[in-house]
Amino acid sequence: MSAIEHMPTYEPVLLKNMSQPGYTGSLPDYEKTGGYRALRNILGKVAPADVTQLVIKSGLRGRGGAGFPTGVKWGFLPKDYQGPRYLCCNADESEPGTFKDRQLIERDPHQILEGIVLACYAIGAESAYIYIRGEFVLGAKILEQAIGDARAAGYIGKNILGTGVHADVWVHRGAGAYICGEETALLESLEGKRGLPRVKPPFPATHGLYNKPTVVNNVETLANLPHIINRGPEWFAAIGSPPKSTGTRIFCVSGHVKRPGNYEVPMGITFRELIYEHAGGMRGDKAIKAFIPGGASAPFLTPDHLDVKMDFESVAAAGSMLGSGGVTVMEEGTSMVWAALRLMEFFYHESCGKCSPCREGSSWLVQTMRRIVAKRGRAQDLETLSDLCKNIAGRTVCAFGDAEVSPIMSTLKHWRHEYLALIHEAEAAHLLRPEPAAKRH
Amino acid sequence: MTLSEKYGTEIAEILSRYPVKRSALIPLLYLAQREGGYITEAAMIEIAGILKLTPPQVYETATFYTMLNLKPVGTFHIQVCKSLMCALVGSDTVIGWIKAKLGIGPGETTADGLFTLTAVECLAACGTGPMMQINDDYYERLTEEKVDRILADLKSTGSCALKTGPFMWPEPARNG
Numbered sequence: 001m002s003a004i005e006h007m008p009t010y011e012p013v014l015l016k017n018m019s020q021p022g023y024t025g026s027l028p029d030y031e032k033t034g035g036y037r038a039l040r041n042i043l044g045k046v047a048p049a050d051v052t053q054l055v056i057k058s059g060l061r062g063r064g065g066a067g068f069p070t071g072v073k074w075g076f077l078p079k080d081y082q083g084p085r086y087l088c089c090n091a092d093e094s095e096p097g098t099f100k101d102r103q104l105i106e107r108d109p110h111q112i113l114e115g116i117v118l119a120c121y122a123i124g125a126e127s128a129y130i131y132i133r134g135e136f137v138l139g140a141k142i143l144e145q146a147i148g149d150a151r152a153a154g155y156i157g158k159n160i161l162g163t164g165v166h167a168d169v170w171v172h173r174g175a176g177a178y179i180c181g182e183e184t185a186l187l188e189s190l191e192g193k194r195g196l197p198r199v200k201p202p203f204p205a206t207h208g209l210y211n212k213p214t215v216v217n218n219v220e221t222l223a224n225l226p227h228i229i230n231r232g233p234e235w236f237a238a239i240g241s242p243p244k245s246t247g248t249r250i251f252c253v254s255g256h257v258k259r260p261g262n263y264e265v266p267m268g269i270t271f272r273e274l275i276y277e278h279a280g281g282m283r284g285d286k287a288i289k290a291f292i293p294g295g296a297s298a299p300f301l302t303p304d305h306l307d308v309k310m311d312f313e314s315v316a317a318a319g320s321m322l323g324s325g326g327v328t329v330m331e332e333g334t335s336m337v338w339a340a341l342r343l344m345e346f347f348y349h350e351s352c353g354k355c356s357p358c359r360e361g362s363s364w365l366v367q368t369m370r371r372i373v374a375k376r377g378r379a380q381d382l383e384t385l386s387d388l389c390k391n392i393a394g395r396t397v398c399a400f401g402d403a404e405v406s407p408i409m410s411t412l413k414h415w416r417h418e419y420l421a422l423i424h425e426a427e428a429a430h431l432l433r434p435e436p437a438a439k440r441h
Numbered sequence: 442m443t444l445s446e447k448y449g450t451e452i453a454e455i456l457s458r459y460p461v462k463r464s465a466l467i468p469l470l471y472l473a474q475r476e477g478g479y480i481t482e483a484a485m486i487e488i489a490g491i492l493k494l495t496p497p498q499v500y501e502t503a504t505f506y507t508m509l510n511l512k513p514v515g516t517f518h519i520q521v522c523k524s525l526m527c528a529l530v531g532s533d534t535v536i537g538w539i540k541a542k543l544g545i546g547p548g549e550t551t552a553d554g555l556f557t558l559t560a561v562e563c564l565a566a567c568g569t570g571p572m573m574q575i576n577d578d579y580y581e582r583l584t585e586e587k588v589d590r591i592l593a594d595l596k597s598t599g600s601c602a603l604k605t606g607p608f609m610w611p612e613p614a615r616n617g
């Protein structure tokens with residue numbers, strides 16, 4: 001039997017419709033699969049607070065990166081507040097290694113819209129904005145079209161399905177800035193300002209968009225809601241690694257594998273299974289050298305970690321994080337210092353500049369890394385790197401600071417010898433070149 | 442023509458989406474660069490007037506975002522992703538091909554004003570790299586042959602059928 005025949009298969013949830021031949025994601029297609037049934041069964045029939053309870057019971061945790069329990073987050077909104085509240089769907093998808101939201105948006109937009117209206121109902125929001133990264137021009141068009149169709153059919157807008165519930169949805173395009181995926185930077189950007197994260201607290205739950213109570217949820221998080229309503233929180237809570245990591249995840253596999261792409265599996269399968277079964281194993285059957293388990297912000301792991309379970313707690317215990325679900329695989333022969341530099345260049349480019357440890361630190365880190373990779377490094381550079389990283393992590397306005405030091409810290413930990421080899425080469429070459437050390441930078 | 446003269450109804454529709462006018466700023470800046478490919482100072486001043494902002498407030502926002510161009514770019518803006526996941530599967534080679542074919546490096550525009558090349562960070566197509574975006578369209582799983590055809594098609598007809606999306610990868614099985 002071939003590897004493919006052995007491959008464990010799981011019932012897809014979020015990718016189910018789009019995996020059917022001929023499914024276009026249009027409103028009639030979505031309705032044929034039972035679409036908008038959850039909305040009909042909930043609006044005006046189940047109290048909003050009970051919808052939140054259902055979501056808490058399902059164990060659903062955010063798919064945007066931080067993994068915060070969704071229903072619990074909704075519960076933080078002030079109960080007695082009378083003014084407007086907002087929902088923002090985070091479709092910024094800018095974490096390198098992540099490309100699942102794009103697929104959900106372009107192939108099954110109504111699944112997301114139904115989730116958005118359900119969330120609006122639960123939190124009492126009458127307006128929702130989908131903040132989509134500016135480069136997703138096609139995705140924005142598809143969403144606009146779907147919103148128009150859903151509005152015409154009475155699923156979105158004023159007095160939805162005659163229930164007296166209002167929920168309007170708009171698409172708001174970003175304009176090229178990774179940091180706008182961070183929820184408070186997203187809100188600033190949506191207010192027409194530079195995307196600079198806000199100091200928290202206060203949190204968006206009380207002071208969000210226009211200083212009003214606001215929930216920010218990721219596309220994939222919201223897309224799960226119709227299924228949780230239709231099939232029950234117990235069904236959802238039994239999938240994956242209960243009690244803390246329930247449901248499926250769409251993992252985005254990139255790098256040196258035979259079949260990169262999006263795979264929806266229950267949380268808790270091993271990295272080995274994802275990489276060697278679903279993604280077909282290593283390109284050219286080479287050995288695996290390293291992998292990043294959860295997007296560019298997640299510390300690198302080694303082949304020793306292949307049997308770690310892909311749930312929030314197990315990956316954290318292994319010293320990394322499940323993050324955004326982007327799994328990047330690197331084969332033997334890939335320079336880990338080079339790989340860390342590539343990611344550092346990304347973070348340097350994307351630092352918003354609001355706080356000095358991140359703004360100045362990212363510049364120093366990228367310069368030091370470039371010097372080492374160019375074989376002009378010196379022995380003290382490793383200490384400089386560690387010092388810089390320690391002085392950035394935990395000392396910044398937003399979690400970007402912790403993220404940007406992950407590639408360097410983790411490759412220094414697991415592949416320090418590669419850094420040393422480059423520096424030794426530099427030192428040896430320097431001995432042959434009579435040039436004052438002070439000039440080497 | 443001013444933006445209001447050209448896009449009056451569209452501007453009104455955009456403003457109607459938000460309870461606070463300033464939220465319409467990025468949408469209006471997009472409108473301002475729709476035709477010419479970049480945002481002029483006159484457009485920024487006009488937008489400030491529409492939204493009751495000062496021109497520096499408009500400028501402050503406009504300069505933060507990489508997709509808002511304050512300078513002219515080529516008719517076709519080629520953006521090749523150079524982030525790690527694409528680099529692992531050959532994005533540097535793609536930049537090399539384009540350099541060789543068009544004679545421009547990242548940040549440069551061809552003499553005829555047709556192509557501008559930029560090396561950009563992750564565009565959320567990491568499983569189908571190497572990839573590039575040209576104007577609104579994505580092109581994925583690039584090979585040298587594909588790049589040749591894309592550049593030739595754009596030059597001769599202004600569009601290319603190799604553009605990708607609606608995106609799904611791996612592709613669904615065709616027959617059940």
Ligand SMILES: Cc1cc2nc3c(=O)[nH]c(=O)nc-3n(C[C@H](O)[C@H](O)[C@H](O)COP(=O)(O)O)c2cc1C
Nearest residue numbers: 062063064090092093094181182183217218221399
């Ligand atoms: C630097 C940075 C970038 C982020 N980028 C994204 C993103 O592109 N998409 C996303 O959904 N969440 C992103 N997040 C997480 C959001 O701040 C927020 O936690 C999330 O949207 C909440 O939704 P969830 O609870 O459904 O996951 C980012 C966070 C940080 C610190």
Ligand code: SF4
Nearest residue numbers: 352354355358396398
């Ligand atoms: S940590 Fe970096 S990205 Fe976050 S607010 Fe500070 S400068 Fe901006």
Ligand code: FES
Nearest residue numbers: 522527564566567
């Ligand atoms: S790394 Fe190139 S698209 Fe993500």
